[in-house]
Amino acid sequence: MTKKNSEKEVLAAFKKVGARVETKARAKLKNKKDFALFYTPGVGVMAKHLAAKPEEARMYSVKKNSVAVISDGSAVLGLGNIGPYGALPVMEGKALIFKELAGIDAWPIVLNISEKESEERIDRIVETVLAIAPGWGGINLEDIKAPECFEIERRIVEALNIPVMHDDQHGTAIVVLAGLMNAAKVVKKNFKKLRVVIAGAGAAGVAIAKLLASASITDIIVTDTQGIINHGRGGLSSVKKDLAELTNPRAVSGDLMDALIDADVFVGVSGPGTLTKDHIKVMAQKAIVFALANPVPEIMPDEALAAGAAVVATGRSDFPNQLNNSLAFPGVFRGALDKGIHKITNETKLRAAKAIAGLVTHPTAQKIVPDNLDKRVVPAVAKAVR
């Protein structure tokens, strides 16, 4: 449990530190000899070599261990489309986590993309990321709004041969899957037979639905602001049409309350107030509630527990069971960089989730995932990546 810092305290702390990451020399530059080797004329030899053999950049340059943390600021935390400057502190924070938890040299890149129209915006973001890609070992996309994020990620993954991951989608999905594996143990239910309701069909909701489905959970319902997503609904986007295909095998229709009848699991990636005590009361016995909206969850943990939930998790550090992406992305990229992996596959994500869950040998209602700062997490996830 952690006391929440006041706005004033946060600003003062950030101002004092100035930047949360900096660069550091790895090569010395003490005398003319160093200068001649690591700068001119030595660098000319290296330049010529990599021009001829670009695939060796990973052996001889920052490409070996670097990740660009890239956002256009269109969907930052729960704050929405607040632009590149709003996104900068978040991306910088991820760069800090990359270094501290996984020894990865990450740097925040926030994009000023003026195009408003969706297709143009997608093109511009993809073009920009592809243009700056050569020097990086990996790319972590972040806080890019749905549905644009899906096509943006797909096109970038397709075009590049370095690991690329939109963390709002897959980092979240990995951690939710890990948490759910252990939560199922706590409530002694068969994981594959869990009835899951996901509230929110944005980046996270879509990726969670897909990953849980690929982990053999068959009864998944996704809801958005219009209610349950199913084939009967008109005007579905192509992403939601795919979701309707993948989920809702019992063809349930209606609103969140209808979806939750006898559900074992609620996963909220929507917003504050989505879930009430009444919702939980229609769920199955020993309900699992992941209320992941941040900083204000769909329901506060004490309320959820009072309404009968057996396991409650949030995205916050001041309650038990913090499901934060930092359990996943540092280890996923550590593993991918170490093993020279070009694509982060579905298999990668499943294995990463199992590795995270596996670190809690005796899960309890208060402890379904390891602590974010648990030193075992990154090596375990990295090892699982292959």
Added chain:
Amino acid sequence: MTKKNSEKEVLAAFKKVGARVETKARAKLKNKKDFALFYTPGVGVMAKHLAAKPEEARMYSVKKNSVAVISDGSAVLGLGNIGPYGALPVMEGKALIFKELAGIDAWPIVLNISEKESEERIDRIVETVLAIAPGWGGINLEDIKAPECFEIERRIVEALNIPVMHDDQHGTAIVVLAGLMNAAKVVKKNFKKLRVVIAGAGAAGVAIAKLLASASITDIIVTDTQGIINHGRGGLSSVKKDLAELTNPRAVSGDLMDALIDADVFVGVSGPGTLTKDHIKVMAQKAIVFALANPVPEIMPDEALAAGAAVVATGRSDFPNQLNNSLAFPGVFRGALDKGIHKITNETKLRAAKAIAGLVTHPTAQKIVPDNLDKRVVPAVAKAVR
């Protein structure tokens, strides 16, 4: 004097160090309290704040002290258009120098720009740099070929309110001006009355001509592969038309030999073999020869001296008088970042050159500029920037 490393030695050294720069945490992340402050939920406060007040990014983020070192690899060292992977080691080397000499957090960004047609290429490079600009405190453009580099720099400088400098142009010009100020003292000639011939009308040649002219040298002739640039020549590009306007007051025509008759100074930013002993013999007494093509200069220093040159400088670390940009760019950006300067003006460059020259109190033929690693250089240049 430094022994030149063999190709094998260079590759082995680069492989051993892996990358010449890395990142380093400035904020600690040891426990849940740190995590809550510097990541979530604290970072949300910071994100909201900077979304509302983007101009404060310099107080609270990496923007305070960061410089992107950006190249498309179209004119790397003397190697030409070798692409982004060829450029990467050079940009990374500059990032190392930025940190070691000036404490600046710089990172290499190499661009994969597929457009070949000049105007499209310019647009794409400008768009990409503007798109990724928000998080950086400054932008060092590097190794972008002429004439595209002129428009690229102009448009980026115009669009952004952070210091932007194409170092091949202005870093080189600053260092040449500094060297020339002291070389004039060595040969006891009036600086403003020097007759200067610049061989090469690329990025460096154009910028040198402009900066020397603004330092009140009136008799400058620029030559390219077609000979002397003057109004009489047909088919001049707009950049060269401007040069014809600015230079060559005596309306000299012909080739380099014609230009050099009675010249006091030769500045070579062209290629090996441009200058011969015969060329130097037609120059004025006590000729100054800056043979800056790298790694192989226009003429080797011993030859130039044998032909009668009084002061010889090159870009190499294994001869006296190394005119390397690293005398200029670290201090220029240090000063600009420290003082929150939005544009690097002509006045900035003149003052930087004077500061560099001023560090050699008693210039000699063997010592017209301070050593690249002289600790006094960056503070002196930074102080001069305002």
